[in-house]
Amino acid sequence: DIQMTQSPSFLSASVGDRVTINCKASQNINRYLNWYQQKLGEAPKLLIYNANSLQTGIPSRFSGSGSGTDFTLTISSLQPEDVATYFCLQHNSWPFTFGSGTKLEIK
Amino acid sequence: EVQLVETGGGLVQPGRSLKLSCVASGFTFNNYWMSWTRQAPGKGLEWVASITNSGGSTYYPDSVKGRFTISRDNAQNTLYLQMNSLRSEDTATYYCTRHLYFDYWGQGVMVTVSS
Numbered sequence: 001d002i003q004m005t006q007s008p009s010f011l012s013a014s015v016g017d018r019v020t021i022n023c024k025a026s027q028n029i030n031r032y033l034n035w036y037q038q039k040l041g042e043a044p045k046l047l048i049y050n051a052n053s054l055q056t057g058i059p060s061r062f063s064g065s066g067s068g069t070d071f072t073l074t075i076s077s078l079q080p081e082d083v084a085t086y087f088c089l090q091h092n093s094w095p096f097t098f099g100s101g102t103k104l105e106i107k
Numbered sequence: 108e109v110q111l112v113e114t115g116g117g118l119v120q121p122g123r124s125l126k127l128s129c130v131a132s133g134f135t136f137n138n139y140w141m142s143w144t145r146q147a148p149g150k151g152l153e154w155v156a157s158i159t160n161s162g163g164s165t166y167y168p169d170s171v172k173g174r175f176t177i178s179r180d181n182a183q184n185t186l187y188l189q190m191n192s193l194r195s196e197d198t199a200t201y202y203c204t205r206h207l208y209f210d211y212w213g214q215g216v217m218v219t220v221s222s
Contacts, residue, residue: 001168034208034209036152036209043202043212043213043214043215044152044202044209044212045212046208046209046210046211049208049210050208055208055210087151087152089152089154089209091208091209094166094168095154095166095167095168095169096154096157097154098151098152098153098154099151100151101151101152
């Protein structure tokens with residue numbers, strides 16, 4: 001199985017900061033990597049698919065990059081409504097596997 | 108508007124069975140693969156099962172293979188998850204998801220396995 005190592009597990013930043021979250025795959029997953037946002041008590045929401053494609057309706061301050069084994073989610077200017085846990089998902093090969101999550105809070 | 112509504116959760120004893128349902132609306136159900144994903148309390152996400160749009164092929168991780176069965180009724184726009192031989196580690200919120208990039212998720216249904 002492909003292991004997804006996500007870092008950091010916890011992140012505290014100020015409004016307006018640039019924030020980056022990383023996912024590292026244990027083997028090559030090409031660009032088959034998605035990013036999700038999960039707010040407390042809600043279902044996950046797709047932000048980015050296939051490493052760098054922004055899902056419809058998601059603000060442009062969210063972006064994704066990477067390929068192969070190393071991927072990054074960037075929030076260009078952190079907003080209060082971005083408080084959430086963020087997960088990555090590899091869908092390159094079965095079984096699909098998620099990262100362990102990054103909990104993001106406002107400083 | 109895409110909607111996925113799960114039902115069928117609850118408290119069940121170890122070793123017993125439970126069947127979840129997910130009614131889909133707002134898209135052409137029989138055009139899409141579908142999946143179930145779960146999240147144990149306070150934990151991360153785990154993919155549980157996927158099914159092709161026709162229902163002809165299914166996929167599972169080893170953790171549920173042989174115990175869980177995913178199925179669908181395209182005439183009723185409904186996805187199912189039959190869960191047998193339940194264990195305490197199956198306790199989680201179960202989400203119905205559209206498989207295309209896991210782009211839409213239901214609100215989730217809680218399954219608690221406990222004596």
